[in-house]
Amino acid sequence: MITCKSHGHPSALAASRVALSQNVPLDLENPDFLAPPTTDNGEVSVPNAKWPFRVSHNRLQTGGWARQQNINQLPAATELAGVDLHLEAGAIREIYWHTVPERAYVTKGSVQVTAVNQLGQNFVGTANQGDLWFFPAGVPHSLQATNATEDGTEFLLVFDNGTFDEDGTFLITDWLAHTPKEVIAKNFQAPISVFNELPGEELYIFPAASPGPDSDAPVSPYGTVPNSYTFTMSQMPAIELSGGSVKIVDSHVFSTSKTTAVAEVAVNPGGMREPHWHPTQDKWTYFLEGNARVAVFASEGNAGAFNFQGGDIGYIPAAHGHYVENTGNTTLRFLEVFKTATFQDVSLTQTLYLWWLALTPPAMIEATLNINAEDLKYFSKTKPIVVGPAPVNGTTIA
Numbered sequence: 001m002i003t004c005k006s007h008g009h010p011s012a013l014a015a016s017r018v019a020l021s022q023n024v025p026l027d028l029e030n031p032d033f034l035a036p037p038t039t040d041n042g043e044v045s046v047p048n049a050k051w052p053f054r055v056s057h058n059r060l061q062t063g064g065w066a067r068q069q070n071i072n073q074l075p076a077a078t079e080l081a082g083v084d085l086h087l088e089a090g091a092i093r094e095i096y097w098h099t100v101p102e103r104a105y106v107t108k109g110s111v112q113v114t115a116v117n118q119l120g121q122n123f124v125g126t127a128n129q130g131d132l133w134f135f136p137a138g139v140p141h142s143l144q145a146t147n148a149t150e151d152g153t154e155f156l157l158v159f160d161n162g163t164f165d166e167d168g169t170f171l172i173t174d175w176l177a178h179t180p181k182e183v184i185a186k187n188f189q190a191p192i193s194v195f196n197e198l199p200g201e202e203l204y205i206f207p208a209a210s211p212g213p214d215s216d217a218p219v220s221p222y223g224t225v226p227n228s229y230t231f232t233m234s235q236m237p238a239i240e241l242s243g244g245s246v247k248i249v250d251s252h253v254f255s256t257s258k259t260t261a262v263a264e265v266a267v268n269p270g271g272m273r274e275p276h277w278h279p280t281q282d283k284w285t286y287f288l289e290g291n292a293r294v295a296v297f298a299s300e301g302n303a304g305a306f307n308f309q310g311g312d313i314g315y316i317p318a319a320h321g322h323y324v325e326n327t328g329n330t331t332l333r334f335l336e337v338f339k340t341a342t343f344q345d346v347s348l349t350q351t352l353y354l355w356w357l358a359l360t361p362p363a364m365i366e367a368t369l370n371i372n373a374e375d376l377k378y379f380s381k382t383k384p385i386v387v388g389p390a391p392v393n394g395t396t397i398a
Contacts, residue, residue: 032293032305039295042302047076049296050306051313053084059166061205063091064145064152069313071162077315079339080284081164083157087111087145090210091152094203095142095172100160102135103260105233105335107288109153112211115141115229116220123225124217127155130234130264132249134257140172141229147210156286158337160259174202227256233264243271243388244331251341261343263336265324267292270389271332273324275348278316281338285314290332297321308334321348345383353379 027034040046051074056067070081087093089109110128117123117139126146127133135141145152157166176184176198185192231254238245250261261281265273267290285294289310297303298320307327308314314334316322326332338344352369366372 029309030307032307037295037305040304042298042300042304046296046298046302046304047317048074048306049076049294049304049314049316050074050308051077051315052309053082053311053313056084063088063207064093064205066166066205068164068166070164074313074315076317077282077284077313078162079160079282080315080337081159081162082284082286082313083159083166084154085157086152086154087143087205088152088207089145089147089150090208091145091205092203092208093143093205095140096169097138097140098135098159098164098169099137100164101137101259102133102141102157102159103257103262103337104133104155104157105262105286105337106131106153106155108155109149109151110146111153111155112144112146112214113141113230114144114217115139115225117225120220120222121225122217122220122222123229124214125228125230126214127230128232128234132231132233132254132257132262133229134231134254134260135229136256136258144208144211156335158260158284160339171202171204173199173204177201229256231257233262238264238266239385241386242384244268244386246385248343250343258341259339261338261340263343265334265336265386267324267326267332267386268388269326269329269331271326272387274384274387275321275323276345277319277321277348278338278345280318281340281344282318283314283316284337285316286335286337287312287314288333288335290326290330290334291328292332292334293325293327295323295325347380347383347385349380350383353381 051069053067053069056069056073058065058067064085064087066083066085068081068083069077071077085093104127106127106129108129110126113123113125113127113133115123115135128148177200181192181195181198184195231249233247233249236247236249238247244265244267246266247264248261249257251258267273287308287310292308293305294308294314295303295305296316306314324332324334
């Protein structure tokens with residue numbers, strides 16, 4: 001019987017590979033599944049927090065592809081779902097709309113984004129790698145890859161419902177294909193012959209010539225939208241921290257995005273996104289690059305560790321304590337996405353420090369955690385957010 005309780009270092013797994021699995025690459029990607037840390041407990045009470053986009057079904061189209069994650073792939077993800085979509089240079093994601101808001105992050109290339117709101121005001125803008133866009137529910141919009149990169153663009157879409165299905169999107173060609181042509185002609189007050197060549201079915205994604213400049217957009221008699229649907233997160237300065245950096249965007253800086261908060265986090269080798277929790281909102285996470293261990297605390301003594309690589313999705317329910325540790329030799333980068341107007345998290349380090357100061361006598365904390373009062377110097381007065389490698393003896397945390 002294998003009793004290894006290591007923290008998942010590949011060298012500790014060699015003896016168990018043959019006995020437990022023949023898929024060695026998969027074992028190396030998930031060492032904490034094969035040899036769980038001793039702190040893990042309660043497999044049933046800690047739902048699976050990981051889904052690799054690369055094993056989602058890929059909907060291939062002429063001009064691009066799309067793959068999704070919802071509760072069918074990750075049952076714990078009841079509040080948010082995601083789509084990874086690629087457009088070849090010039091390709092169009094046709095005019096469409098949803099019953100829920102759409103927020104997006106561009107992972108590669110650039111996209112020309114167009115929309116018309118319910119007042120007839122229009123919008124044309126470009127989102128580059130690292131930028132965001134947000135569309136409220138029901139607002140029709142379209143997307144077209146620019147030729148900024150030879151292989152087009154790729155972006156993430158995140159939706160406010162774990163049951164969201166990308167195939168259930170409202171598409172303009174789908175609607176017109178199922179509307180009698182005489183009705184369409186009557187609506188536009190045009191000869192029916194104008195509509196003889198309408199597509200007979202939805203296009204969804206299709207190739208086209210690269211878009212012109214944003215300034216070529218038609219002028220609406222109702223004007224343009226008052227607030228941009230895009231946000232240049234790529235140009236936003238990051239907050240530099242001891243173990244990496246972070247950018248945070250919510251409705252306070254991106255006013256159109258009234259139900260979304262996004263954090264882009266970078267963790268240096270040996271660093272860690274501090275232990276914390278989010279009070280009221282589930283977290284949808286996408287790992288852009290690097291290697292990570294995420295350990296989740298689910299109360300009642302239940303905890304589980306999960307390993308992530310670039311292209312993986314993580315999902316943490318509200319109020320569940322967790323940390324994200326860089327387990328590789330390169331920078332770890334990931335997104336945190338929430339269905340909320342204001343980014344919120346609670347820092348374990350800061351909470352214990354302030355709790356300790358607020359209580360009289362300090363002996364209460366000493367009795368609870370068996371930590372001496374003089375060791376308060378190791379606790380941060382502010383949120384560390386991303387911390388560096390463990391300090392050497394005698395070093396304090398600022």
